[in-house]
Amino acid sequence: MREDELVSAIDALVRGSHSRVLVGIGDDAAVWQPSRSHRSVITTDMLVEGVHFSRAWMSIRDIGWRAMAANLSDVAAMAARPVLATVALGMMEDTPPADVLELYAGMQACADAYGLAIAGGDLSRAPALTLALTVVGEVRATDCTLRSGARPGDVIAVTGALGASRAGLAALRGEVTLEPALAAEAIEAHARPFPRVREGRLLGASRNVHAMMDCSDGLSTDLARLCARSGVGARIENVPVAASALAAARKLGQEADLFALAGGEDFELLVTVQARAFAHVAARVRAQTGRTLHRVGVVQADEALVMVKQGVTHPLTPSGWDHFA
Amino acid sequence: MREDELVSAIDALVRGSHSRVLVGIGDDAAVWQPSRSHRSVITTDMLVEGVHFSRAWMSIRDIGWRAMAANLSDVAAMAARPVLATVALGMMEDTPPADVLELYAGMQACADAYGLAIAGGDLSRAPALTLALTVVGEVRATDCTLRSGARPGDVIAVTGALGASRAGLAALRGEVTLEPALAAEAIEAHARPFPRVREGRLLGASRNVHAMMDCSDGLSTDLARLCARSGVGARIENVPVAASALAAARKLGQEADLFALAGGEDFELLVTVQARAFAHVAARVRAQTGRTLHRVGVVQADEALVMVKQGVTHPLTPSGWDHFA
Numbered sequence: 001m002r003e004d005e006l007v008s009a010i011d012a013l014v015r016g017s018h019s020r021v022l023v024g025i026g027d028d029a030a031v032w033q034p035s036r037s038h039r040s041v042i043t044t045d046m047l048v049e050g051v052h053f054s055r056a057w058m059s060i061r062d063i064g065w066r067a068m069a070a071n072l073s074d075v076a077a078m079a080a081r082p083v084l085a086t087v088a089l090g091m092m093e094d095t096p097p098a099d100v101l102e103l104y105a106g107m108q109a110c111a112d113a114y115g116l117a118i119a120g121g122d123l124s125r126a127p128a129l130t131l132a133l134t135v136v137g138e139v140r141a142t143d144c145t146l147r148s149g150a151r152p153g154d155v156i157a158v159t160g161a162l163g164a165s166r167a168g169l170a171a172l173r174g175e176v177t178l179e180p181a182l183a184a185e186a187i188e189a190h191a192r193p194f195p196r197v198r199e200g201r202l203l204g205a206s207r208n209v210h211a212m213m214d215c216s217d218g219l220s221t222d223l224a225r226l227c228a229r230s231g232v233g234a235r236i237e238n239v240p241v242a243a244s245a246l247a248a249a250r251k252l253g254q255e256a257d258l259f260a261l262a263g264g265e266d267f268e269l270l271v272t273v274q275a276r277a278f279a280h281v282a283a284r285v286r287a288q289t290g291r292t293l294h295r296v297g298v299v300q301a302d303e304a305l306v307m308v309k310q311g312v313t314h315p316l317t318p319s320g321w322d323h324f325a
Numbered sequence: 326m327r328e329d330e331l332v333s334a335i336d337a338l339v340r341g342s343h344s345r346v347l348v349g350i351g352d353d354a355a356v357w358q359p360s361r362s363h364r365s366v367i368t369t370d371m372l373v374e375g376v377h378f379s380r381a382w383m384s385i386r387d388i389g390w391r392a393m394a395a396n397l398s399d400v401a402a403m404a405a406r407p408v409l410a411t412v413a414l415g416m417m418e419d420t421p422p423a424d425v426l427e428l429y430a431g432m433q434a435c436a437d438a439y440g441l442a443i444a445g446g447d448l449s450r451a452p453a454l455t456l457a458l459t460v461v462g463e464v465r466a467t468d469c470t471l472r473s474g475a476r477p478g479d480v481i482a483v484t485g486a487l488g489a490s491r492a493g494l495a496a497l498r499g500e501v502t503l504e505p506a507l508a509a510e511a512i513e514a515h516a517r518p519f520p521r522v523r524e525g526r527l528l529g530a531s532r533n534v535h536a537m538m539d540c541s542d543g544l545s546t547d548l549a550r551l552c553a554r555s556g557v558g559a560r561i562e563n564v565p566v567a568a569s570a571l572a573a574a575r576k577l578g579q580e581a582d583l584f585a586l587a588g589g590e591d592f593e594l595l596v597t598v599q600a601r602a603f604a605h606v607a608a609r610v611r612a613q614t615g616r617t618l619h620r621v622g623v624v625q626a627d628e629a630l631v632m633v634k635q636g637v638t639h640p641l642t643p644s645g646w647d648h649f650a
Binding site (some may be wrong): 001003007008009010013014018020021023024025029030032034035037038040043044045046047048049051052068083084086087088089090097100101105107108111114115116118119120121122123124126127128130132134136140158163 | 326331334335338339342343346348349350354356357359360362363365368370371372373375376377408409411412413414415419422425426429430432436440441442443444445446447448449450452453455457459461463499533542602619644
C-alpha cells in the first residue's frame with residue numbers, strides 16, 4: 001500500500017466532522033474556525049532519526065531548525081502567520097540531555113526568526129530520536145488558500161528555484177563535491193531552509209491566486225497532488241533549477257530539470273495564478289519580498305500531467321518522495 | 326536529569342514569546358488567543374510501543390482510544406471543549422496497514438464520543454509504532470482554569486475514585502487476578518478511559534474552582550505539580566480508592582491508598598475549590614453529570630505536602646510515574 005493509498009483509507013475512516021472544522025485531512029494544514037471572522041490552521045510532522053535525518057551529516061541544532069521550518073512551510077502554504085508550536089520529543093535511554101537542548105535551541109532559533117512561541121510539549125522514551133512538531137497559525141477567512149482552487153488556464157508558479165536542498169543533501173552525504181559557494185548555497189538550503197511565510201501571506205491575500213501548497217515532496221509529486229485536489233491537469237514548460245542543483249546534476253550525470261523536479265524539501269510555495277494577473281502578482285511579490293515568482297507552466301482542463309521539453313510533450317510521473325514506495 | 330528538570334531546562338530555553346500565547350509550557354495545555362473573547366488550547370502527547378503501551382495486553386483499537394482519551398483529559402483540565410485532533414504516526418516497515426487503520430478506528434471512536442474531528446496528520450517510518458497526538462480545544466476566556474490558582478484553605482477534590490487504571494494494567498499483565506466484575510471495571514478504566522470533559526467545563530465555569538489539572542501521573546505527583554505552580558502546599562486526608570484498586574492492592578499486599586495515590590492514568594480531574602462553596606459545587610457536578618466530587622484534603626500556605634493517616638501526619642513523596650527516573 002502506497003502512502004497516498006493509506007492516507008486515503010485513513011481519510012475515509014476518520015469521516016467524523018465538527019461544525020467548526022472547515023478543512024480536514026488532505027491539504028497542507030487543517031483549518032478551523034475559533035470565531036466567525038477568524039481561521040486557525042494546524043499542521044503536524046513526525047521526524048525520526050535514521051529515517052528523516054542523520055546526525056552523521058547535520059548538526060542537531062540544524063535538525064531542530066529544519067523540523068520547525070518544515071512545519072512553518074505548511075502554515076505558509078495556507079497563507080497563515082504562525083503563532084505557536086508544540087513539540088513531542090522521544091529520546092533514547094542514552095540521549096544526552098544536552099542533545100535534547102540543542103535540538104530545542106535549533107527549533108527556537110527558527111521560531112524566533114518567524115516570531116512564534118514554542119508553547120508546549122511532551123517528553124518520552126523512544127527507540128530512536130523522534131520529533132513530532134505541531135504548528136498553529138492564524139489567517140483571515142478570505143486569505144486562506146487551498147490546494148483545490150486551481151482552474152484551467154492558471155499560470156503555475158513557484159517562489160524560488162528548485163533542487164538546492166537535494167544538492168545540499170548530496171553534498172552533505174559526500175555523494176557530490178561542489179565548488180565552495182555552490183556547496184554553501186546547497187547546504188544552507190538543506191540544513192537551514194527559510195519557509196516562505198511572508199510570500200504565502202502576500203499570495204493568499206490576492207484573489208488572483210487560486211491554489212497554493214508547499215513544494216516539500218518534489219514539484220512533480222506535489223503538483224500531481226494539487227491537480228488531483230483541483231480536478232485539473234498541468235503542462236510543465238519550464239523548471240527553475242537552482243545553480244547548485246544544476247552543478248550537482250551535471251556532476252552526477254543527471255538531467256538538471258529532472259533532478260530539480262524530483263528533489264523534495266525545497267520548501268518553496270507552489271501556486272496557480274489567474275493568467276492575466278500573473279505579471280502583476282509576480283511584481284508585487286518582488287517588490288514586497290525581493291523574491292522572484294518563477295513561471296513553471298499552465299493548468300489544463302485535461303487531467304493529465306505532461307512536461308514539454310525541447311518541443312516534445314512527455315507524460316510526467318511523480319518521481320518525488322514516497323515514504324512507503 | 327529527571328523529567329521535571331529537563332522540562333525546566335527546556336522551558337528556560339524556549340523563552341520566546343508571542344503576544345497571543347497566554348500560557349506556555351507547564352500547564353495541562355498551552356493557551357492562545359485567536360480573538361479577544363476566545364481562547365484556544367492545545368496539548369500534545371507521544372506514545373511509543375514498548376514504552377507506553379503493548380499489544381501484548383491491549384487491542385490496537387483500545388490503544389488508539391486511550392491515546393485520544395489522554396489528550397482529551399488535558400483539554401478537559403483547561404475547561405475547554407475539544408474541536409480537532411491531528412495525528413502523527415510512525416509505523417515500522419512490517420506494520421500491516423490494517424493495524425494502522427485499527428489504531429485510527431480506536432482514535433476515531435473516542436473522537437466520536439466527544440464530538441471532535443481528526444483533521445490532519447503525518448505518516449512516517451519509525452523503529453517502533455509511535456503515535457503523537459495533538460488536540461485543540463476552545464474555551465471562554467473566563468472559564469479557562471490553570472494549575473496556578475490554588476489558594477490556602479481550598480478544598481482539594483477529584484472527580485472520581487483512583488487506582489482503577491493501575492489495577493486494570495496489573496490485571497491485563499496477569500500480575501493480579503480479580504473477580505470478573507472488578508476485573509471488568511479495572512480493565513475498562515485502563516483500556517477505554519472516559520476523560521472528564523463535561524465535568525471540566527462545568528468546573529471551569531465556576532468562579533469557586535481556583536485550580537484544575539488532570540490526574541494522569543498519579544495524585545501524589547500531580548498534586549505536587551499543582552502546588553508548586555500555585556506556591557502552596559497540601560494536606561491529604563482521604564484518598565478515594567476505586568473498588569477494583571482496593572481488591573488489587575489487597576491481593577498484591579499493598580496499602581490501598583498508596584496504591585491509588587501512585588497509580589497514574591486515571592484521567593480524573595484534580596481541582597481546588599473555595600472551601601465554603603465546595604458542597605454547592607459538588608452538588609452541581611452531581612446534578613449535571615451524575616459524578617461525585619471526592620474531597621481529598623486541603624490546600625495549605627506552608628509549601629509542604631503531607632498525608633494524614635490514622636491521625637498521624639506523614640510527608641508525602643511524589644510516587645507517581647517519572648519517565649526518566
